[in-house]
Amino acid sequence: MTEQAPAVAAPELSVSQWLNTPEPLTLAALRGRPVLLHAFQMLCPACVSHGTPQTERAHRMFRNTDLQVIGLHTVFEHHAAMTPVALEAFVHENKLTFPIGIDTAGGDGPIPVTMARYGMRGTPTLILIRRDGSIHHHGFGPQDDMAVGAMVAAMLADF
Amino acid sequence: MTEQAPAVAAPELSVSQWLNTPEPLTLAALRGRPVLLHAFQMLCPACVSHGTPQTERAHRMFRNTDLQVIGLHTVFEHHAAMTPVALEAFVHENKLTFPIGIDTAGGDGPIPVTMARYGMRGTPTLILIRRDGSIHHHGFGPQDDMAVGAMVAAMLADF
Amino acid sequence: MTEQAPAVAAPELSVSQWLNTPEPLTLAALRGRPVLLHAFQMLCPACVSHGTPQTERAHRMFRNTDLQVIGLHTVFEHHAAMTPVALEAFVHENKLTFPIGIDTAGGDGPIPVTMARYGMRGTPTLILIRRDGSIHHHGFGPQDDMAVGAMVAAMLADF
Amino acid sequence: MTEQAPAVAAPELSVSQWLNTPEPLTLAALRGRPVLLHAFQMLCPACVSHGTPQTERAHRMFRNTDLQVIGLHTVFEHHAAMTPVALEAFVHENKLTFPIGIDTAGGDGPIPVTMARYGMRGTPTLILIRRDGSIHHHGFGPQDDMAVGAMVAAMLADF
Numbered sequence: 001m002t003e004q005a006p007a008v009a010a011p012e013l014s015v016s017q018w019l020n021t022p023e024p025l026t027l028a029a030l031r032g033r034p035v036l037l038h039a040f041q042m043l044c045p046a047c048v049s050h051g052t053p054q055t056e057r058a059h060r061m062f063r064n065t066d067l068q069v070i071g072l073h074t075v076f077e078h079h080a081a082m083t084p085v086a087l088e089a090f091v092h093e094n095k096l097t098f099p100i101g102i103d104t105a106g107g108d109g110p111i112p113v114t115m116a117r118y119g120m121r122g123t124p125t126l127i128l129i130r131r132d133g134s135i136h137h138h139g140f141g142p143q144d145d146m147a148v149g150a151m152v153a154a155m156l157a158d159f
Numbered sequence: 160m161t162e163q164a165p166a167v168a169a170p171e172l173s174v175s176q177w178l179n180t181p182e183p184l185t186l187a188a189l190r191g192r193p194v195l196l197h198a199f200q201m202l203c204p205a206c207v208s209h210g211t212p213q214t215e216r217a218h219r220m221f222r223n224t225d226l227q228v229i230g231l232h233t234v235f236e237h238h239a240a241m242t243p244v245a246l247e248a249f250v251h252e253n254k255l256t257f258p259i260g261i262d263t264a265g266g267d268g269p270i271p272v273t274m275a276r277y278g279m280r281g282t283p284t285l286i287l288i289r290r291d292g293s294i295h296h297h298g299f300g301p302q303d304d305m306a307v308g309a310m311v312a313a314m315l316a317d318f
Numbered sequence: 319m320t321e322q323a324p325a326v327a328a329p330e331l332s333v334s335q336w337l338n339t340p341e342p343l344t345l346a347a348l349r350g351r352p353v354l355l356h357a358f359q360m361l362c363p364a365c366v367s368h369g370t371p372q373t374e375r376a377h378r379m380f381r382n383t384d385l386q387v388i389g390l391h392t393v394f395e396h397h398a399a400m401t402p403v404a405l406e407a408f409v410h411e412n413k414l415t416f417p418i419g420i421d422t423a424g425g426d427g428p429i430p431v432t433m434a435r436y437g438m439r440g441t442p443t444l445i446l447i448r449r450d451g452s453i454h455h456h457g458f459g460p461q462d463d464m465a466v467g468a469m470v471a472a473m474l475a476d477f
Numbered sequence: 478m479t480e481q482a483p484a485v486a487a488p489e490l491s492v493s494q495w496l497n498t499p500e501p502l503t504l505a506a507l508r509g510r511p512v513l514l515h516a517f518q519m520l521c522p523a524c525v526s527h528g529t530p531q532t533e534r535a536h537r538m539f540r541n542t543d544l545q546v547i548g549l550h551t552v553f554e555h556h557a558a559m560t561p562v563a564l565e566a567f568v569h570e571n572k573l574t575f576p577i578g579i580d581t582a583g584g585d586g587p588i589p590v591t592m593a594r595y596g597m598r599g600t601p602t603l604i605l606i607r608r609d610g611s612i613h614h615h616g617f618g619p620q621d622d623m624a625v626g627a628m629v630a631a632m633l634a635d636f
Contacts, residue, residue, distance in 0.1 A: 043563075043570045048525055054305075061305055078566035086520075086563055089555035093520045146213075146220055149308025157316035202404075202411045207366055237407035245361075245404055248396035252361045372623075379623055464531075464538055467626025475634035 010035075010129045011117035013072065015101030017084055019091055025070060025099055027133065033066045034136075034155035035129040036148075039074045039103075039115065042082050042090040044123045050142045051124030052094065058148060059098040065156050071100035074115040074123060079105075130155055169194075169288045170276035172231065174260030176243055178250055184229060184258055186292065192225045193295075193314035196286040198233045198262075198274065201241050201249040203282045209301045210283030211253065217307060218257040224315050230259035233274040233282060238264075289314055328353075328447045329435035331390065333419030335402055337409055343388060343417055345451065351384045352454075352473035353447040354466075357392045357421075357433065360400050360408040362441045368460045369442030370412065376466060377416040383474050389418035392433040392441060397423075448473055487512075487606040488594035490549065492578030494561055496568055502547060502576055504610065510543045511613075511632035512606040513625075516551045516580075516592065519559050519567040521600045527619045528601030529571065535625060536575040542633050548577035551592040551600060556582075607632055 012027050027035065038055040040047035052071070059069040075082045084102060091100060103112035118127065121140045128137040128151055137151050171186050186194065197214040199206035211230070218228040234241045243261060250259060262271035277286065280299045287296040287310055296310050330345050345353065356373040358365035370389070377387040393400045402420060409418060421430035436445060439458045446455040446469055455469050489504050504512065515532040517524035529548070536546040552559045561579060568577060580589035595604065598617045605614040605628055614628050 043566050045571055057305060061303075061309070078563075078570070081560070081563035081566035083558070086555075086558035089520050089558035093555070094522055144220075145304035146216060146308035149305035149310075150220070150312040151308075153309040153312035154316060157313060202407050204412055237404075237411070240401070240404035240407035242399070245396075245399035248361050248399035252396070253363055375623060379621075379627070462538075463622035464534060464626035467623035467628075468538070468630040469626075471627040471630035472634060475631060 008135045009133055010127065010135050011114070013037075013070075013101060014104040014113040014117070015072075016104045017102045019088065019100045019102075020097060021099035025068070025101070027129065030068050031133050032131055033068050034131055034152070034158075035127075036067060036069045036152060037072055037127040037129065038070070039072045039118075039120055039123055039125040039127070041073065041075055041077070041123045042087055043078055046142055047124045048094075051126070052096065054143070054145060054148065055098060056094075056096055057145075058152065061149075062152060062156075067152060067156060069098040071096070071098055072103050072114060073100060074103040074112050074120065074125075075105075076110045076112065076115060076122075079110070128152065128155060131158060167294045168292055169286065169294050170273070172196075172229075172260060173263040173272040173276070174231075175263045176261045178247065178259045178261075179256060180258035184227070184260070186288065189227050190292050191290055192227050193290055193311070193317075194286075194288040195226060195228045195311060196231055196288065197229070198231045198277075198279055198282055198284040198286070200232065200234055200236070200282045201246055202237055205301055206283045207253075210285070211255065213302070213304060213307065214257060215253075215255055216304075217311065220308075221311060221315075226311060226315060228257040230255070230257055231262050231273060232259060233262045233271050233279065233284075234264075235269050235271065235274060235281075238269070287311065287314060289317060326453045327451055328445065328453050329432070331355075331388075331419060332422040332431040332435070333390075334422045335420045337406065337418045337420075338415060339417035343386070343419065345447065348386050349451050350449055351386050352449055352470070352476075353445075354385060354387045354470060355390060355445040355447065356388070357390045357436075357438055357441055357443040357445070359391065359393055359395070359441045360405055361396055364460055365442045366412075369444070370414065372461070372463060372466065373416060374412075374414055375463075376470065379467075380470060380474070385470060385474060387416040389414070389416055390421050390432060391418060392421040392430050392438065392443075393423075394428050394430065394433060394440075397428070446470065446473060448476060485612045486610055487604065487612050488591070490514075490547075490578060491581040491590040491594070492549075493581045494579045496565065496577045496579075497574060498576035502545070502578065504606065507545050508610050509608055510545050511608055511629070511635075512604075513544060513546045513629060514549055514604040514606065515547070516549045516595075516597055516600055516602040516604070518550065518552055518554070518600045519564055520555055523619055524601045525571075528603070529573065531620070531622060531625065532575060533571075533573055534622075535629065538626075539629060539633075544629060544633060546575040548573070548575055549580050549591060550577060551580040551589050551597065551602075552582075553587045553589065553592060553599075556587070605629065605632060607635060 103114045126139045126143045130136045262273045285298045285302045289295045421432045444457045444461045448454045580591045583589050603616045603620045607613045
């Protein structure tokens with residue numbers, strides 16, 4: 001019996017430092033569970049006002065499911081301002097409780113490694129990854145609450 | 160082989176007049192499809208500001224699925240104000256496009272028939288009904304967008 | 319010594335019925351006090367969501383000044399729906415406490431008398447009237463809170 | 478003839494660096510003009526969501542008056558995160574155009590100099606200063622738009 005390969009496999013994360021988690025997370029280890037990945041910058045207004053609080057609400061709403069919510073700090077501008085210590089203060093002030101990884105700085109340019117792997121156009125970006133590791137949704141800009149709830153539930157129901 | 164009865168079966172609707180639909184709707188005929196039932200009054204502030212526009216958004220978001228969205232005008236107060244002609248003007252002004260039934264007036268009291276059958280506590284009330292006709296959710300008061308999206312998607316995925 | 323006439327004098331109100339006031343109000347009797355006049359329809363979505371609650375907040379914020387806040391129900395469409403009894407229910411449900419007059423029905427057309435006198439383009443309309451009876455502001459559509467606060471205070475300070 | 482002293486004189490600002498202004502500002506030089514002083518921290522959620530955008534709107538709304546709007550970055554926590562370079566990025570991303578001073582760091586504690594002089598309880602704080610240099614309003618926490626508009630207009634009308 002043959003098994004069809006997923007249309008687009010989600011690239012692995014490259015993270016230089018983690019917050020809000022005792023151990024590093026990898027998509028490989030999360031295979032079998034759906035993942036909500038919120039890429040943001042702490043000084044991006046649409047992230048602060050919409051995407052990041054939405055992600056915190058999703059983290060709380062689906063805490064009794066096997067969804068894994070992950071934040072990814074994809075700094076591609078103002079690098080001197082959005083340092084790890086600044087991110088820690090931001091996370092504290094905004095009472096964020098989901099695991100957050102700092103995207104590894106790019107070798108020869110402003111774009112960090114994971115952001116480049118996914119071809120993200122900016123922040124906020126929402127990536128939803130199915131249990132089989134394929135990309136279910138890749139959305140740039142503010143995402144509608146009802147649509148996010150529906151897409152996550154569809155991934156949860158898909159075994 | 161035995162089949163387990165649904166925990167709580169959704170009572171049938173009793174409607175005296177329909178808007179936005181060429182033919183009357185019944186839950187019996189909708190068996191096999193999930194249903195979102197939004198009970199409201201056109202002069203209920205929390206309906207106007209939250210529940211009714213949320214229902215319109217759900218109607219549009221899930222239009223390519225087999226979800227059936229239904230509004231139910233459950234007038235239990237200010238009967239002289241919330242007449243059918245007033246409801247028609249309200250529907251027109253608020254650009255509502257989902258089917259809306261007027262709950263049949265109660266025989267000996269202010270509570271209309273369907274509202275009484277469901278034991279609704281007031282408006283807005285959101286009732287979600289599974290494909291098998293059982294009640295998935297019965298919520299009084301404003302309902303969170305993300306939760307509504309997730310619950311509808313869960314019903315859609317349940318065959 | 320000569321006195322300059324006001325640029326545009328506010329026409330008198332024509333009201334067929336009053337709510338929330340023991341006695342009818344007239345601009346003539348209010349001369350010497352600034353007036354905030356909010357023209358609305360109970361089924362106008364931008365009134366319900368913005369203009370009417372803004373007027374209630376202004377009524378409460380300036381209650382210790384001599385500003386007179388007045389609502390005017392200028393029904394120019396859906397006359398069969400927006401009846402006096404329907405308005406009373408609307409006022410009750412939305413907990414409105416400022417005086418509201420029902421604009422006198424027009425003789426030969428849908429536009430009521432006061433609305434026609436002022437040349438209002440629709441609802442909501444905000445009219446601000448100075449102590450000397452002249453029009454300070456005539457705005458159609460949603461009005462910014464900060465601007466309304468500033469204009470009212472400017473009228474209050476103008477003796 | 479005697480002149481009554483203002484009830485509470487606004488203390489002078491102590492600023493280590495200015496943004497959005499070619500020259501430093503002092504309350505002494507602004508005597509005769511009303512001043513709106515918005516004390517904030519770039520990582521304070523209630524500042525980012527409410528107080529700081531409100532201040533930008535006030536700056537634009539009253540640009541044809543002689544009101545002077547001033548932002549004051551009163552860092553009293555997370556000093557390593559809210560550096561001048563981080564503030565510059567924040568100002569750029571949020572498109573702030575009003576003059577902003579960085580409150581001079583305190584000698585022996587986390588509270589900066591101007592914040593201590595005014596006895597501010599936290600951020601955001603709104604201080605309104607009359608033409609005569611006296612304090613008209615000192616408010617901690619989110620301030621209502623309509624009230625801010627009214628208070629500013631009252632100061633503008635007071636000669």
